[in-house]
Structure formats: structure tokens, C-alpha cells
Amino acid sequence: MAARKVLTRAESQALTREELIEAAERLFYANGYHATSLAAIAAEAGRTIGAVYSNFDAKEDLCLEVLRGWGSKKLSRLATAIASTDGSVEERLAAIAHWWDTQLMSEDAALILAAEYGISVVRDPEQRAAAVAACERFVETGRVLLVEHLPEGTAHSQEVLEDAVYGVLGTAVGLAVGHVTELTPSERSTTILIATVEFWLRRLGESVSAS
Incomplete structure (x- = not known):
């Protein structure tokens, strides 16, 4: 069985950013901009709120x-x-x-x-x-x-x-x-x-x- 590739820090951050954008898109489209919080986006992506602020200012x-x-x-x-x-x-x-x-x-x-x-x-x-x-x-x-x-x-x-x-x-x-x-x-x-x-x-x- 092939060993699972270990992501570099940059690759891991890029993956997190992509997952947050995809989660945001789903929630924004479903619930609207104002009704969607960053906390909800983080939860949808399976990430912490800290991960959101590490990638986006607001x-x-x-x-x-x-x-x-x-x-x-x-x-x-x-x-x-x-x-x-x-x-x-x-x-x-x-x-x-x-x-x-x-x-x-x-x-x-x-x-x-x-x-x-x-x-x-x-x-x-x-x-x-x-x-x-x-x-x-x-x-x-x-x-x-x-x-x-x-x-x-x-x-x-x-x-x-x-x-x-x-x-x-x-x-x-x-x-x-x-x-x-x-x-x-x-x-x-x-x-x-x-x-x-x-x-x-x-x-x-x-x-x-x-x-």
C-alpha cells in the first residue's frame, strides 16, 4: 500500500483555502450573504474560525x-x-x-x-x-x-x-x-x-x- 503523501505547509494552506471558498460558496448561495457567518463557513468546511482568519481578513x-x-x-x-x-x-x-x-x-x-x-x-x-x-x-x-x-x-x-x-x-x-x-x-x-x-x-x- 502506497504511503499517503504528506502535504507541505504551503499545500496544506492552499487546500484549506480552497475548502473554505467552496464551503462559503455553498452557504452564500443557499442562505445569502448577510445570513452567513464566518463561523458557519468554518463549520461547513470542517475548519476552525482561526483557519478562516488565517486566509481571509473578513x-x-x-x-x-x-x-x-x-x-x-x-x-x-x-x-x-x-x-x-x-x-x-x-x-x-x-x-x-x-x-x-x-x-x-x-x-x-x-x-x-x-x-x-x-x-x-x-x-x-x-x-x-x-x-x-x-x-x-x-x-x-x-x-x-x-x-x-x-x-x-x-x-x-x-x-x-x-x-x-x-x-x-x-x-x-x-x-x-x-x-x-x-x-x-x-x-x-x-x-x-x-x-x-x-x-x-x-x-x-x-x-x-x-x-
């Missing part, structure tokens, strides 16, 4: 790690979906629409958690800055996707590009909030998002012509 940090992992998976699936198209605008928009329907709008627990977390840190400058930094990957992904629709090597207005990125992102956030609060009809959400992307693609095209 509940906000642990929640942000859960959301960062969720967002990374969603962005990876979006990139895969777009890469599998023939590269045309129509195919890419269809891929984005399918991703929005199946990967985001079907994830109510994660969307609600993101909203709860956002509200909880809005008055804390340090935590708010951490949340903004975590969202930068979404911003950069949007920027890359929009530029890829432009003719290679063409000049475009950087100001219009930034407006486009934040215009699409702001619309997506609003639609996500509208979805979980049932203010926006689910059947209209995808149509509105794609129409917004198409609008900004046209504006970018106009800025290329002007340049």
Missing part, C-alpha cells in the same frame, strides 16, 4: 473570492463560445446571447450574492476598491471583444471605445439586477443586451470612419 474578502472564481469561469466559457464561431459578427452575437441566457441568467444565486456583496461594501472605500479591481477583468474582456470586431489595423476613437465598454457593462449589470428583482422580463433581457452591443459596434464603426 467575510467581504471571502465573498469576493467566491465571486471572482465564479466570474472567471463565466468569462472562460464566453471566450470558448466565441472562439468556436466562424468569426462573423452574427455568429459572435449569437454566441454571446446563448452565453447570457444559459450561463448568467440561469445563475440567480450568484447574481443575488453579487448584488448583496456590492451593497454591503459600497460605504467601505477599501472594500469597494477591491471589488472594482476584481471587475477589471470583465472590463478588459469587453474591451478586447469590441476591438476584435473592428477591421484589423484601423484607428478608432479611444473615447468611444471606453464609452462602449462601460455602456455595455452598465447595461449588463442593470439587466442582471432587473432579472433577479423581476423588474426586467427575462424574455427581453437578451434582446436588450444584444441591441446594446450592436449599437456600440455601430458607434465604433462610425469613429473608425471619422478617424
Whole structure:
């Protein structure tokens, strides 16, 4: 019988951190951000409260790690979906629409958690800055996707590009909030998002012509 591998200190800490994140994700999704305590997360993971504080400074940090992992998976699936198209605008928009329907709008627990977390840190400058930094990957992904629709090597207005990125992102956030609060009809959400992307693609095209 092979001897059980003895983990190094770094490996053991990484394993503990992963187990805490997985436990936090289960409890946050099931019970919500505010109803979930660090003590409950520690118990769910089979760890001590000391183990939690050895890896995370506060509940906000642990929640942000859960959301960062969720967002990374969603962005990876979006990139895969777009890469599998023939590269045309129509195919890419269809891929984005399918991703929005199946990967985001079907994830109510994660969307609600993101909203709860956002509200909880809005008055804390340090935590708010951490949340903004975590969202930068979404911003950069949007920027890359929009530029890829432009003719290679063409000049475009950087100001219009930034407006486009934040215009699409702001619309997506609003639609996500509208979805979980049932203010926006689910059947209209995808149509509105794609129409917004198409609008900004046209504006970018106009800025290329002007340049």
C-alpha cells in the first residue's frame, strides 16, 4: 500500500483555502450573504474560525473570492463560445446571447450574492476598491471583444471605445439586477443586451470612419 503523501505547509494552506471558498460558496448561495457567518463557513468546511482568519481578513474578502472564481469561469466559457464561431459578427452575437441566457441568467444565486456583496461594501472605500479591481477583468474582456470586431489595423476613437465598454457593462449589470428583482422580463433581457452591443459596434464603426 502506497504511503499517503504528506502535504507541505504551503499545500496544506492552499487546500484549506480552497475548502473554505467552496464551503462559503455553498452557504452564500443557499442562505445569502448577510445570513452567513464566518463561523458557519468554518463549520461547513470542517475548519476552525482561526483557519478562516488565517486566509481571509473578513467575510467581504471571502465573498469576493467566491465571486471572482465564479466570474472567471463565466468569462472562460464566453471566450470558448466565441472562439468556436466562424468569426462573423452574427455568429459572435449569437454566441454571446446563448452565453447570457444559459450561463448568467440561469445563475440567480450568484447574481443575488453579487448584488448583496456590492451593497454591503459600497460605504467601505477599501472594500469597494477591491471589488472594482476584481471587475477589471470583465472590463478588459469587453474591451478586447469590441476591438476584435473592428477591421484589423484601423484607428478608432479611444473615447468611444471606453464609452462602449462601460455602456455595455452598465447595461449588463442593470439587466442582471432587473432579472433577479423581476423588474426586467427575462424574455427581453437578451434582446436588450444584444441591441446594446450592436449599437456600440455601430458607434465604433462610425469613429473608425471619422478617424
